[in-house]
Amino acid sequence: MRELLLMIHPTTGVLAILAAVWVFVETLNASPVRSNVSNGASAQNRVRLWCGSMLTAVLMIATLISGGYWYVVYYAADKAIILNSAWPFAHSVLMEIKEHLFFATLILSVLLPIVVRGNDLALNRGARVLVLAITSLIILSSLAFEGAGAIISMAVRIGIMN
Amino acid sequence: MNPNAQVNQYAAGYSVAGVIAIILNTLLTWAKESYPPLLATMKSLAHHWVVHGVIIALVFLILGHILSKQSFARRMNGGTLAVYLCVATVLAGVGLVGFFLMV
Numbered sequence: 001m002r003e004l005l006l007m008i009h010p011t012t013g014v015l016a017i018l019a020a021v022w023v024f025v026e027t028l029n030a031s032p033v034r035s036n037v038s039n040g041a042s043a044q045n046r047v048r049l050w051c052g053s054m055l056t057a058v059l060m061i062a063t064l065i066s067g068g069y070w071y072v073v074y075y076a077a078d079k080a081i082i083l084n085s086a087w088p089f090a091h092s093v094l095m096e097i098k099e100h101l102f103f104a105t106l107i108l109s110v111l112l113p114i115v116v117r118g119n120d121l122a123l124n125r126g127a128r129v130l131v132l133a134i135t136s137l138i139i140l141s142s143l144a145f146e147g148a149g150a151i152i153s154m155a156v157r158i159g160i161m162n
Numbered sequence: 163m164n165p166n167a168q169v170n171q172y173a174a175g176y177s178v179a180g181v182i183a184i185i186l187n188t189l190l191t192w193a194k195e196s197y198p199p200l201l202a203t204m205k206s207l208a209h210h211w212v213v214h215g216v217i218i219a220l221v222f223l224i225l226g227h228i229l230s231k232q233s234f235a236r237r238m239n240g241g242t243l244a245v246y247l248c249v250a251t252v253l254a255g256v257g258l259v260g261f262f263l264m265v
Contacts, residue, residue: 064215068212072212092262093262097258097259100188100214100258101258103183103214103215103218104184104187104251104254106219107183107184108247108251110222111176111177111180114173115173115177117172118169118170118172118173119173119240123166124166124168125166125240125241126166126167126168126240127240128240129167129240130240130241130243130244130247132244133244133245133248134247137247141251141255
């Protein structure tokens with residue numbers, strides 16, 4: 001069970017990154033073509049933007065729940081191993097940064113659909129810039145977390161082997 | 163102000179709330195790691211990380227709701243908000259990295 005949880009966490013994290021990339025690209029290509037459904041952005045573009053932004057938020061929340069549960073219930077044992085390993089910085093620096101800075105990424109992920117929902121990204125340059133900034137921050141921070149998580153997992157392995 | 167650069171009130175209100183919550187996240191981390199009684203209080207409620215997350219989430223959601231009803235939220239430029247969010251996130255990240263490298 002705990003191993004499965006530890007696999008779900010980075011999986012949903014990567015999927016959230018992909019969803020954010022999807023929103024980034026859709027925003028760059030926000031279409032001003034008029035349609036019968038909406039005045040401004042093409043209807044399909046608007047739907048994809050909404051779906052992508054909601055998916056980003058939902059997947060990031062799933063990442064929080066799976067990782068947070070594992071952290072609260074199971075991490076103490078791994079923490080002890082890491083601190084006694086050759087890579088104690090994996091906890092004292094990387095894990096501490098990851099567990100706290102993640103809240104910023106979560107806020108950005110929840111903010112994304114709020115911004116996408118009420119603004120026509122095809123016609124509103126300001127909203128477009130804001131969405132591009134939010135998705136960029138989500139992607140860059142999440143990639144950093146993925147790397148940090150890999151180092152933390154390796155530190156546990158090093159601690160067990162030694 | 164270019165109306166084609168202004169975002170709607172909810173985007174503005176929640177973006178500003180996000181900036182505040184992101185900065186507060188770093189400040190709360192500094193505080194609880196530096197002041198043991200605060201950490202002990204948080205641990206007495208639940209796991210300190212859970213309490214931390216609930217505080218930040220509530221600040222974001224409640225402030226976002228309040229700020230989105232204010233008059234300034236109807237005339238905020240999306241580009242300006244983007245800069246605020248980028249600066250806040252970078253400062254928050256640097257603040258956390260620097261703190262845990264020194265501790």
